Amino acid sequence: MKVLVTARLPEEVLSRITCDHQVHMHAQDIPMEREKLLEAIGDVDGLLCTLTDRIDRELLGRAPRLKVIANNGVGFDHIDVGEASRRSIPVANTPGVLTDATADLTFALILAAARRVVEGDRMVRAGDFKFWAPLHFLGTEVAGKTLGIIGMGRIGCAVAKRAAGFNMKVVYWGRSRLGDEAEHELKVSFSSLEDLLRESDFVSLHVPLGPKTRHLVGERELSMMKSSAMLINTARGPVVDEKALVAALRSGSIRCAGLDVYENEPELSSGLAELENVVLLPHMGSATIETRTRMADMACDNLLAGLAGKRPPNCLNCGSSGAL
Ligand code: GLV
Numbered sequence: 001m002k003v004l005v006t007a008r009l010p011e012e013v014l015s016r017i018t019c020d021h022q023v024h025m026h027a028q029d030i031p032m033e034r035e036k037l038l039e040a041i042g043d044v045d046g047l048l049c050t051l052t053d054r055i056d057r058e059l060l061g062r063a064p065r066l067k068v069i070a071n072n073g074v075g076f077d078h079i080d081v082g083e084a085s086r087r088s089i090p091v092a093n094t095p096g097v098l099t100d101a102t103a104d105l106t107f108a109l110i111l112a113a114a115r116r117v118v119e120g121d122r123m124v125r126a127g128d129f130k131f132w133a134p135l136h137f138l139g140t141e142v143a144g145k146t147l148g149i150i151g152m153g154r155i156g157c158a159v160a161k162r163a164a165g166f167n168m169k170v171v172y173w174g175r176s177r178l179g180d181e182a183e184h185e186l187k188v189s190f191s192s193l194e195d196l197l198r199e200s201d202f203v204s205l206h207v208p209l210g211p212k213t214r215h216l217v218g219e220r221e222l223s224m225m226k227s228s229a230m231l232i233n234t235a236r237g238p239v240v241d242e243k244a245l246v247a248a249l250r251s252g253s254i255r256c257a258g259l260d261v262y263e264n265e266p267e268l269s270s271g272l273a274e275l276e277n278v279v280l281l282p283h284m285g286s287a288t289i290e291t292r293t294r295m296a297d298m299a300c301d302n303l304l305a306g307l308a309g310k311r312p313p314n315c316l317n318c319g320s321s322g323a324l
Pocket of ligand 1: 051072073074098285
């Protein structure tokens, strides 16, 4: 069968597809152009895509042979899953395997923001490290501080585990509440969103992007945070109103932010890159060799199952019976 792979895969994973199928791989690290994607989708049976490909109604309308969409990533806000279901196309993602990598990067941002790591690096490189002084380059301690986790799914829980090791108090808010046992084990307590915003020294976002979470943190929410608070986002950019965030960082209404994702990736809102009090990363939450290999393998399992007419192991729209 014909397979379209929209971004490079590790060789050993690719060979699992090429041994039985004809593969067209967009073998570059820049995303496939929309027109090329629309053109290529016409005669393919399987699609292995990434978050930079918009898999919408228009594209699905041009894919009469498509039997499976295997996303190489966990987030699926770029895929019209409802439309795929109407067309009986299973959609699958890669949950679980990127949890630790993303939670680690969240902590890298928390510590980088709290201890001004990137600012320090910039200063040394600029040749401005001239002396050590007791009141120089002071940051904020994380021990004893309150971390507010918004969205307590797999990644939120993994961040809470790390926070316990750093002696932080953790409060959380999300769509559903964990059970008593899980709350006890993770040493976390449930809070309203408003209380979390008011009380937290660090607010970290771990919700998927959807109509209910778009601009979940905007001007109002930012104004409720402490002026010493830090906002960390390793989820999806549009969860935060980026313009409002730039204004809050500029005015000092919050102290700083650590961002791995942006509202209009890869564009940044005007003024964001000029601010000293923000750490900016290029959407690399899952970017470790181990995790990216596991993700590709999992996407490949999903793709091959779908091509064989079986339920992809991580199907998002198959239902418990396996039927779409
Ligand atoms: C990364 O952002 C993913 O959704 O896997």
